[in-house]
Amino acid sequence: MTDKKIMLTGFRPTGKLHLGHLHGNIVNMIKYQEQYENYFFLVDWHALSTEYQNPQNIKNNLIECVIDLVALGINPQITHLYRQSDIIEIPELTLYLSMITPLSWLERCPTYKEQIKELNSKDLSTLGFLSYPVLMAADILIVNADIVPVGEDQLPHLELTREIARRFNSLYGEYFKEPKELLSKATRVIGTDGRKMSKSYNNAIFLSDDYNTIKSKIRQMITDPERIHPTDPGHPEICNVFSFYKLYKDNNIKEIENRCKEGKIGCIKCKDEISEIIYESLKDFQLRRKEIVKNMDNIYKILENGKEHVRKIASKTIKEVREKIGID
Ligand code: TRP
Numbered sequence: 001m002t003d004k005k006i007m008l009t010g011f012r013p014t015g016k017l018h019l020g021h022l023h024g025n026i027v028n029m030i031k032y033q034e035q036y037e038n039y040f041f042l043v044d045w046h047a048l049s050t051e052y053q054n055p056q057n058i059k060n061n062l063i064e065c066v067i068d069l070v071a072l073g074i075n076p077q078i079t080h081l082y083r084q085s086d087i088i089e090i091p092e093l094t095l096y097l098s099m100i101t102p103l104s105w106l107e108r109c110p111t112y113k114e115q116i117k118e119l120n121s122k123d124l125s126t127l128g129f130l131s132y133p134v135l136m137a138a139d140i141l142i143v144n145a146d147i148v149p150v151g152e153d154q155l156p157h158l159e160l161t162r163e164i165a166r167r168f169n170s171l172y173g174e175y176f177k178e179p180k181e182l183l184s185k186a187t188r189v190i191g192t193d194g195r196k197m198s199k200s201y202n203n204a205i206f207l208s209d210d211y212n213t214i215k216s217k218i219r220q221m222i223t224d225p226e227r228i229h230p231t232d233p234g235h236p237e238i239c240n241v242f243s244f245y246k247l248y249k250d251n252n253i254k255e256i257e258n259r260c261k262e263g264k265i266g267c268i269k270c271k272d273e274i275s276e277i278i279y280e281s282l283k284d285f286q287l288r289r290k291e292i293v294k295n296m297d298n299i300y301k302i303l304e305n306g307k308e309h310v311r312k313i314a315s316k317t318i319k320e321v322r323e324k325i326g327i328d
Contacts, residue, residue, distance in 0.1 A: 007036035007182070008145035010043040010084065010136070011069075013062035018204035019278070020189040020197035022072065023247055028149035028184050030073045038079035039143055039310065042066065045084050045091075045135060049128045050119060066299055068207060071289040082306030084139065089314035093138040096321060098131055100167050101160075106130050110156050137161040141176050142314045149182040172324040185250075190243045192217050207282055208289070215275040218244075223267040230266025241267070244274050248281065 009025045017026075029040055042062045048055055066081060074081060084090060106112060112132070116124050136157050140148060141164075148158060158181045165176035188196055191203025198204060205217055223239045226232075236242040236257045245256050259265045292299070322328040 004035070004037040005146040006039065006143055007032060007147040007149065008039035008041075008140060008143060008179075009149045010041050010046070010139050011065060012047050013042045013044060013058060013065045014047065015057070015061050015064070015199055016206045016208060017065065017068045018197055018199065018206045019247075020191070020204065022207065023189050024151040024184055025149040026069070026072060026074075028182050029079070032147075032149075032182075033073075033075060033078055036147065039082075039145065040069065040074055040079050041082045041084050041087075041139070041306070041310075043084045043136075043139070046132060049126070049132050049135075050115075050122060050124065052126075052128070053122070063299065066303065067289060067292050070299070070302070071285050071292055072207075076302040076305070080306045080309050081302050082310050083303055086303070086307040087142065087310055087314050089311065089318045090135070090138050090142055092318055093142050093314075093321065094131070094135050096325065097137055097141070097164050097168070098134050100171060101131075101134050101164055103130075105160060105163065106133060109133055109160060111153065133157045133160045134164070137164045140179050141165060142317050143310065144177050144317070145179045146177060147182050148179050149184065152183060152188060155181060168324075172326075175320065175324050185247075189247070190240050192221050192240075194222065194240050205278065207285060209279075209282070211275065211279040214279050215272060218271045218275045218278075219268070221271065223271075227267065229263075230269070231263040233263045234260035234267070236260045241271055241274060244278065248274065248277050 007029070009029055011021075011025070029038065032038075042065055044058050044062055047058050047061075051058060062083060069081065070076060107130070112130065115129075133156075137160060140158075140161050150158060158179065162178040165178050168176055191197035191201055192205065193201065193203040195201050195203060205214055209217070218241065221240050223241050224235045227234050236245075239260070242257070242260070246253060249256055260270065319328070
């Protein structure tokens with residue numbers, strides 16, 4: 001055991017990873033890996049809450065995600081990587097938390113209302129979907145995490161986790177910590193059509209894309225509609241391509257901004273340049289991934305180790321929670 005603070009995040013295994021995933025919670029998990037004790041897990045039960053009618057891809061997607069995460073630099077020696085569904089103590093904690101969570105907290109949750117509207121091709125009027133945040137609270141509280149790297153869209157869930165923890169503590173005595181969020185610099189990565197980057201919008205640049213694919217995707221992006229000739233002054237603040245420069249070239253962003261404003265570089269050249277920068281940043285990852293898949297046993301072993309470690313902590317939590325409630 002260490003006295004390092006605990007950092008934890010969960011990840012929906014929805015398929016091939018793209019830049020939006022990378023610059024969301026993954027960058028922070030990698031950046032602070034040495035500083036904290038880390039828990040990084042794939043939330044297949046959460047995936048089931050929206051995919052229960054077609055669950056057949058969840059398992060495969062999960063394994064693909066683990067390979068991606070390891071290839072990106074999540075180090076299984078210092079980060080516990082695991083499958084949510086391997087930790088059977090999580091549903092028991094979910095049950096206790098659901099006893100004390102008022103329905104109104106869940107019904108008023110903005111992500112709940114939004115998703116019901118957005119994912120209208122799916123029937124989400126289920127108990128499991130309504131209680132999505134309770135399951136997430138259990139994920140976090142089962143290891144009593146201090147810090148949770150998330151995207152902005154997850155803030156309401158984290159607030160609910162704190163409210164549930166507080167309620168538990170006030171009913172049964174001080175036990176859970178109130179976890180804090182860690183937001184990434186890019187809380188929202190724009191896709192090639194200007195909307196939030198998402199596989200379902202067909203606007204994503206995948207970590208596995210080769211240079212030509214990235215180049216042709218970026219070439220299609222709208223820059224500054226008023227700019228016709230390469231020498232016209234541009235407006236980086238409204239340009240979607242510029243938002244990628246902010247992600248990748250933050251330290252000389254002024255220079256990049258000025259050359260556009262002063263009409264010193266045309267949009268096509270500017271686009272090809274950022275395509276190359278993005279591709280270069282992914283090249284090592286792509287090579288490492290190829291190596292990793294040659295020995296899949298390692299990947300299964302990583303998940304096995306993760307499970308073993310986390311279940312130890314989780315069963316201790318459950319034991320103590322039972323005692324606190326008085327049903328031990
Ligand atoms: N709900 C999160 C998402 O959709 C995933 C998630 C589940 C999570 N459990 C978590 C994130 C616990 C952080 C901590 O992205």
